Amino acid sequence: MRVAIGSKNPTKVAAVEGVLGSSFEIVALDVPSEVSEQPFGDEETIRGAVNRAKACLKSVNVDFAIGLEGGVTETEYGLMVINWGALVDYKGNVFIASGARAVLPGEVSAEINHGKTLGQAMDVYTKRNGVSKKEGAMGIITNGRLNRDEMFAHVIKVLIGQYDFHNAVNVK
Numbered sequence: 001m002r003v004a005i006g007s008k009n010p011t012k013v014a015a016v017e018g019v020l021g022s023s024f025e026i027v028a029l030d031v032p033s034e035v036s037e038q039p040f041g042d043e044e045t046i047r048g049a050v051n052r053a054k055a056c057l058k059s060v061n062v063d064f065a066i067g068l069e070g071g072v073t074e075t076e077y078g079l080m081v082i083n084w085g086a087l088v089d090y091k092g093n094v095f096i097a098s099g100a101r102a103v104l105p106g107e108v109s110a111e112i113n114h115g116k117t118l119g120q121a122m123d124v125y126t127k128r129n130g131v132s133k134k135e136g137a138m139g140i141i142t143n144g145r146l147n148r149d150e151m152f153a154h155v156i157k158v159l160i161g162q163y164d165f166h167n168a169v170n171v172k
């Protein structure tokens with residue numbers, strides 16, 4: 001099977017490769033999410049993930065495409081990091097799934113409320129560069145227990161699982 005992933009972020013590509021394994025041909029494409037650079041809330045973040053998957057299907061011939069999008073959402077406990085994934089197959093079926101979420105440190109949410117993206121805010125907070133391409137916010141705030149690629153791997157398992165279940169039920 002040939003599969004596309006709508007990002008070249010190493011955490012996203014590594015997660016797809018890790019879950020799908022070598023029997024799949026994986027194409028990584030930089031495609032637009034067509035949402036804000038920093039999506040706010042579930043709706044916008046899901047839309048970004050679905051848009052990425054659909055954009056892949058328009059530019060390459062694959063069995064299905066995966067879009068992964070990070071975002072933040074306000075809750076009564078503070079601003080949370082959220083992540084959504086979408087799998088869209090060549091027939092147009094859409095499956096969605098979200099990843100683990102947790103409240104961000106107050107300093108990080110303050111930077112985001114002043115206009116920074118989560119990626120930029122995490123770099124300021126950790127005094128490092130490119131946290132979003134490494135362990136991610138989830139890796140930092142869980143002290144390395146759940147890094148961004150592993151969080152995305154969970155999302156991809158839920159996506160592929162739903163796709164397999166859909167096909168098993170409909171092919172019988």
Ligand SMILES: O=P(O)(O)OP(=O)(O)OP(=O)(O)OC[C@H]1O[C@@H](n2cnc3c(O)ncnc32)[C@H](O)[C@@H]1O
Pocket residue numbers: 006007008009012037038039068069070071081117118119120122131132133135136137138139148
């Ligand atoms: O190249 P792409 O695929 O766009 O990868 P990205 O790291 O920019 O990731 P997203 O666009 O999905 O995420 C939207 C924004 O949220 C940030 N973000 C999301 N999750 C993050 C995380 O776990 N750690 C750091 N930044 C994160 C990210 O840097 C962007 O500014």
Ligand SMILES: [Mg+2]
Pocket residue numbers: 037
């Ligand atoms: Mg981005």
